[in-house]
Amino acid sequence: MIIGKSSKHLVGILLISFTFSAQAHESHTHSAPWQVCESKKVTEACEYTNGEMDIYKGTCQVFNSALMCVRNQPIVHAESSTESTEKNVSGNTATKVN
Amino acid sequence: MNKVTTFAMPILSVLIIAACGGTVVETVDDTTTSITDDDVQAVDTSKFELGTSSSITEVSCTLSNGESSTCYSITINGFPSDRTELGPFCPTTTTTEAVDAGKWFDDGVLYDLTGEFISKLDIFYGDSNWQLYDENTKEVKITDTQTACEAAARPDVSAEYNNYCVQCDISYYSDTDGEGISSTYLIPVTPVQRSSAGSVDRSSIGVAFNGVVLDAAAPTEDILSAYTIAAFDDCVGHVNPTAGYHYHGANHGEGTCPGVDFEEDGHGGAFGYALDGYAIHTMLDENGDEESDLDTCRGHTDDERGYHYHSAGAGENLFIGCFTGETAR
Numbered sequence: 001m002i003i004g005k006s007s008k009h010l011v012g013i014l015l016i017s018f019t020f021s022a023q024a025h026e027s028h029t030h031s032a033p034w035q036v037c038e039s040k041k042v043t044e045a046c047e048y049t050n051g052e053m054d055i056y057k058g059t060c061q062v063f064n065s066a067l068m069c070v071r072n073q074p075i076v077h078a079e080s081s082t083e084s085t086e087k088n089v090s091g092n093t094a095t096k097v098n
Numbered sequence: 099m100n101k102v103t104t105f106a107m108p109i110l111s112v113l114i115i116a117a118c119g120g121t122v123v124e125t126v127d128d129t130t131t132s133i134t135d136d137d138v139q140a141v142d143t144s145k146f147e148l149g150t151s152s153s154i155t156e157v158s159c160t161l162s163n164g165e166s167s168t169c170y171s172i173t174i175n176g177f178p179s180d181r182t183e184l185g186p187f188c189p190t191t192t193t194t195e196a197v198d199a200g201k202w203f204d205d206g207v208l209y210d211l212t213g214e215f216i217s218k219l220d221i222f223y224g225d226s227n228w229q230l231y232d233e234n235t236k237e238v239k240i241t242d243t244q245t246a247c248e249a250a251a252r253p254d255v256s257a258e259y260n261n262y263c264v265q266c267d268i269s270y271y272s273d274t275d276g277e278g279i280s281s282t283y284l285i286p287v288t289p290v291q292r293s294s295a296g297s298v299d300r301s302s303i304g305v306a307f308n309g310v311v312l313d314a315a316a317p318t319e320d321i322l323s324a325y326t327i328a329a330f331d332d333c334v335g336h337v338n339p340t341a342g343y344h345y346h347g348a349n350h351g352e353g354t355c356p357g358v359d360f361e362e363d364g365h366g367g368a369f370g371y372a373l374d375g376y377a378i379h380t381m382l383d384e385n386g387d388e389e390s391d392l393d394t395c396r397g398h399t400d401d402e403r404g405y406h407y408h409s410a411g412a413g414e415n416l417f418i419g420c421f422t423g424e425t426a427r
Contacts, residue, residue, distance in 0.1 A: 031319055032205045033415070042297070043394055050205040059394045061419040062297035063315040070419030071410060072396055074388035075206075 037067035053078035131393045139404040140288045148309040149179040161424040169284040174309040176278025176342035187329035188263035192217040192236040201330040208413035244270040251338045255324035266337040279342030284426035289375035296421040306370035313344040349412035360384040374423030377406045395420040
């Protein structure tokens with residue numbers, strides 16, 4: 001399924017209501033791993049979310065003379081992220097974990 | 099420079115190497131996993147199953163720290179020994195299904211490059227300038243000649259090939275079936291740990307056991323800014339005029355791409371060596387789990403395998419983050 005940037009708002013609403021599904025795509029910037037490291041230094045921690053709402057955590061490393069976020073932790077898939085959010089919601093905590 | 103490309107195309111090489119090649123390893127201010135002598139395993143050349151016109155010899159070499167050492171000189175023919183043909187890459191029409199098309203990646207995800215995907219790139223990227231197909235015939239615009247391939251498969255894409263699906267045929271660069279562009283790589287016989295990690299930058303990462311080079315990150319910004327898709331096949335590989343067929347990700351066991359066996363203990367299987375001599379294993383183990391103790395280069399140590407890397411996901415446009423060991427100059 002392909003959903004464009006206009007879906008950002010929809011996803012945002014779903015996030016707020018804590019009912020988004022793993023099928024919901026956010027945006028496709030095609031450069032999130034690079035953008036997240038633009039103002040960082042080599043080996044500095046980085047994190048980005050892809051169009052599937054999966055979370056990638058790692059450190060900035062040099063590729064093609066630019067810094068790119070290289071994941072070194074397991075992908076936090078949207079499904080498990082949602083589960084964590086729902087747990088927090090039930091505990092009256094509005095912060096999304098992961 | 100430890101890569102010797104035997105195909106000569108000087109001007110184009112400068113352009114393409116800027117995107118997919120070159121080898122200058124710079125030191126990164128970083129501390130990687132502490133590796134003891136017991137954690138270091140020598141390169142096992144018996145794991146390579148190279149094709150015709152390939153060879154592995156032992157040679158003297160100088161490592162990136164300036165020390166003399168012994169390396170394997172691995173010459174590959176540039177065609178995967180475990181396959182008989184490459185592709186498919188670009189879909190031919192907007193109705194082409196996944197089985198007849200290749201792949202594209204975006205922000206860590208590997209997508210089927212179907213005709214539908216091509217037809218919705220404007221939505222996908224939120225830019226109405228995307229139009230890789232003929233509105234009337236529904237045929238996808240593909241670089242289907244050597245001239246078109248070489249004008250489009252480079253960072254400064256020729257304007258006339260904006261809005262093209264880019265693919266190059268390996269037959270443009272080899273007259274022999276089952277062979278591509280020959281290249282030679284030096285890998286230390288026994289890995290030597292660096293005091294701090296070395297950047298990949300534009301360097302190739304390593305060599306797969308099937309004789310295909312693992313390349314640095316594809317310059318997706320350049321590719322997409324010209325409204326082109328540099329289509330991959332199921333193995334996340336594609337052809338360019340200088341590197342020939344090369345990988346930008348690891349995707350084993352899907353479609354036309356052969357699988358990699360897990361290790362006996364269920365650990366992710368090895369599919370190649372990095373240029374510092376440490377093995378590169380698949381991302382997942384037999385249970386579908388990732389390792390949780392990887393260092394910044396995506397390596398870790400265990401009793402069975404010593405220090406080794408685990409490749410990133412197929413859609414992440416990389417294999418490892420940096421070099422833990424010295425590479426050859």
